Amino acid sequence: MTRRMLVVLSEYGYWGEELVGPVEAFDAAGYRTTFLTPTGQRPHALPPSVDPDYIDPPLGRSVTTSDMARRVRELDESPRLDNPLSLADLLPERPYYSAINHLRDLEEYNRRNASAVADLVTSFDALVIVGGSGPIVDLANNERLHELVLGFVGVDKPILAECYGVAVLAFARDLETRQSIIAGRHVTGHPKEYDYKDGTGFFGVDFNMGPPPYPLEYILRDATGPGGRFHGNVGQETSVIVDYPFVTARSTPDSVPSGELLVQVLENGLRRHGW
Incomplete structure (x- = not known):
């Protein structure tokens, strides 16, 4: 039976290699990949991620090879991304607590949400959240x-999150306990040393945020809490952590190995890696 992968992309720009890495691993394994965005708009690669001459400020070097830039352009311009699923169409919106008929609205929301999440989770073998600056805006x-993340965790199916996409895992919580699903877990993600001091931008928006609006490392350190740990692995070329059901990738060069490791999780039962 062919495995099916659900890949979530921001509508404000994804980092090219962070999509290409996992997708190429899935293609090589014979998996089917379906793309999803918050409102069904076609996703696009962030311009710096297709420019091999772009120098990443904190790393002081190019992070995109000419070959990877070519592969990113081919996928970004292909029809594969033309008609993504719409998360807004598939799952209901939680009502405000100030709604006039809040209790009935909440009961209806819970019924519809449980059914919709179950349908999606049943249809796919794993969830992937691609990184880049875009997820700061419409995914985190x-x-x-x-x-959706809680649904995958609830049935013990794996989730790969990359770079700023890992913030989704920190914020995904059962509202009864308010505890992050990565409490007690080992994860990696964008460390403080990798953060821009200026130039954080988004696809389709003429706006330079300056530095990122939050230091992801601090959020992940707090979310993992006692018993867990954030692994920055600063000074190491790659950083990918598997603490099942989570696979987390630090940044751009971790994209290819993270996709390959998720395949190992699915095919060989890998449950721990990198810590």
């Missing part, structure tokens, strides 16, 4: 995506 605090 997306309640619909949080519910």
Whole structure:
């Protein structure tokens, strides 16, 4: 039976290699890949991620080879990304607590959400959240995506999150306990040393945020809490952590190995790697 992968992309730009790495691993394994965005708009690669001459400020070097830039352009311009699923169409929106008929609205929301999440989770073998600066805008605090993540965790199916996409895992919580699903877990993600001091931008928006609005490392350290740990692995060329059901990747060069490790999780039962 062919495995099916659900890949979530921001509508404000994804980092090219962070999509290409996993997708090429899935293609090589014979998996089917389906793409999903918050409202069904076609995703696009962030311009710096297709430019081999772009120098990443904190690393002081190019992070995109000419070959990878070519592969990113081929996928970004291909029809594969033309008609992504819409998360807003598939899952309901949680009502405000100030709604006039809140209790009935919440009961209806829970019924619809449980059914919709179950349908998606049943249809796919794993969830992938691609990184880049875009996820800061429309993925990190997306309640619909949080519910989808909780659904995959609830049935013990793996989730790969890359770079700023790992923030989704920190914020995905059962509202009864408010505890992050990565509490007590080992994860990696964008460390403080990799953060820009200026130039954080988003696809389709003429706006330079300056530095990122939050240091992801601090959020992940707090979310993992006692018993867990954030692994920055600063000074190491790659950083990918497997603490099942989570596979987390630090940044751009970790994209290819993270996809390959998720295949190992699915095919060989890998449950721990990198710590």
